Amino acid sequence: MKFKDYYSTLGVEREASNDEIKKAFRKLARQYHPDVAKDQESDHKFKEINEAYQTLSDQEKREAYDQLGRHSPGEDFRPSPEWDSRFWQDGASQGASAPTGDPTIDLADLFEQMGFRSAHQGRSGEAAFSRRGQDYEVATTISLEDAARGSEVALDLDVPEIGLDGTMHRVSKTVRLRVPKGVIDGERLRVAGRGAAGIGKGPAGDLYLAIRLQPHRLFKAVGHDLYLEVPITPSEAVLGGDIEVPSLDGRLTLNVKPGTRGGQTLRLAGKGLPKRKQGSGNLYCVLQIATPPSLSDRERELYQELAKLSTFQPRLHLQDGQQGDQSNG
């Protein structure tokens, strides 16, 4: 089993009081909590912080942890037989050793199981000990096309499970999940009763799937709406015309009105992402006027001729004494 230094994770001394431990945890949580920080690195960091806090904030677990002795983080170690008999095999235990030889069980699993066992033993006089199974939380990234059509995802779960007799093992399983059409980025889906099995009469936990949408080459999704940047030529902007744009259901024709400004948005109703039950978001085409990177001699001549001829004064309102005289619209 690999050693983890829970004290250094929380940045406290080994002699820290319970209050200092709680304060250290809160301070780190304020920075890395999943409801505060959204990046994956923080998420990972918070899991470590939380694991350390779950053990050190519980007197019994903290004592057991302290008695494991000092090791370097990551060092492979086995608890002594004395530790095993003191913290693991007392009470109404089945006499089994702590599953520390099992390479799939880590320190967090060990302490979690300890908590479970003590709850179990503490209530051994009652008819049966029940506990709701843990929830599983997984994330998956799907493409925009799959979000629109609906898809199936395969999730690889590697989860600790505690049997009725208090033994723990890690199980790897693959579950397939049908993701309905119409999911959006950041959405959380729930599959009731498909988390870890409950203990005793406790119900099973739930499975939660967080949806992330892969960034698309062309479309940007905001909820069910899609945004597409559409470059047009200066002549198309001035003269107007029909242009073709891509959409999730093939190519569409868009009518650009004469005198279109850069940044103007055209809405194609119902051509965004479909919603779960009915209807769809919109596709917004954001028109941007592109200028040719190079010109032929003839093109340059024509532009020069046009420049001489044109009476258009777009900056009139910026001239002294002319404020407000002409709108820029």
Add this chain to the structure above:
Amino acid sequence: MAEEILLITDDDQPIGLDELLDASGLVHDDVIELVAIGVFQPLGTASTWTFQARTLHQARRAARLRDDFGLNAPGMALALTYLERMEVLEGRLRELESLLPRP
């Protein structure tokens, strides 16, 4: 093992109070207070409350905030309100960013 395909819980299906409590880890008093403050909006009368499925996600978040930051119900309500407002604003920001030319 037979291949099994799991289905998502229907979003339209309202959930009862017991399910909300079980699945979120909130206690009854928390829910009563969060309803009184107006963060949760149940349907029906106090004895037959049902909640929209999205309330469960709020409730789970509230329970996390309670456990990890020691918040009481008014604190949970305030944090939920701010977090939800931030999410609305982040959505609005993404929308406005989508209107800008790509760099």
